[in-house]
Amino acid sequence: MKIPPIADIRRISKAMARHKYLLVIAVAGLILLSWPKGQSQAKKEIEHGTEGYAGFSIEETEEKMAQALSQIEGAGRVCVMLTLKSDMEIVFQQDLDKKTNSGHSGQEAVATQEESKRKTVLTNSSEPLVQKKLYPIYQGVLVICDGAENAAVQLAVKEAVSALTGLSGRAVNVNRMARGDLDKEGRRKLHPK
Numbered sequence: 001m002k003i004p005p006i007a008d009i010r011r012i013s014k015a016m017a018r019h020k021y022l023l024v025i026a027v028a029g030l031i032l033l034s035w036p037k038g039q040s041q042a043k044k045e046i047e048h049g050t051e052g053y054a055g056f057s058i059e060e061t062e063e064k065m066a067q068a069l070s071q072i073e074g075a076g077r078v079c080v081m082l083t084l085k086s087d088m089e090i091v092f093q094q095d096l097d098k099k100t101n102s103g104h105s106g107q108e109a110v111a112t113q114e115e116s117k118r119k120t121v122l123t124n125s126s127e128p129l130v131q132k133k134l135y136p137i138y139q140g141v142l143v144i145c146d147g148a149e150n151a152a153v154q155l156a157v158k159e160a161v162s163a164l165t166g167l168s169g170r171a172v173n174v175n176r177m178a179r180g181d182l183d184k185e186g187r188r189k190l191h192p193k
Helices: 006-018 020-034 039-048 058-069 151-165
Strands: 078-086 089-092 094-105 108-120 130-134 137-145 172-176
Touching: 006 020, 058 078, 058 151, 078 151, 137 151, 151 172
Parallel strands: 137 172
Antiparallel strands: 078 137, 089 130, 094 108
């Protein structure tokens, strides 16, 4: 390995001295780019709703319910469809800052102004603090199963669905599954017209 002559080193140090501010700015920029995002950025994401939370999945619930209902004696193959009045909602803990400005002009009172600002409370790990989770409210359920022609099976399915969803029997509709071609998963094949 060849060692650079002293003249080259001096020339490089003179060039660095002339452009030292440019080098400082470039290094500071690189440090800021690699800096992890702070709480202020996390607060902005929360306010705009970009933070994700694992929530309720209607498809998973329908599938689990169908699996459970298929275990009822005589039910056979089961397909479930749920309808919702409202979806899952997560309520975050918030601080409310109120400022009241009132002025007096001599003996007359001037109008009072109130200003309030809500801020989402964050945990130590910059996650929003969850105050409560409002789970979905079911509106109705359609159950299609092989054994729906049997009144006892139909009643057992209605009672099970009512127990799982909190709905009355009037909001649960149980129908017989159509006979026909089935796919590998036991579902009816759809034929294009």
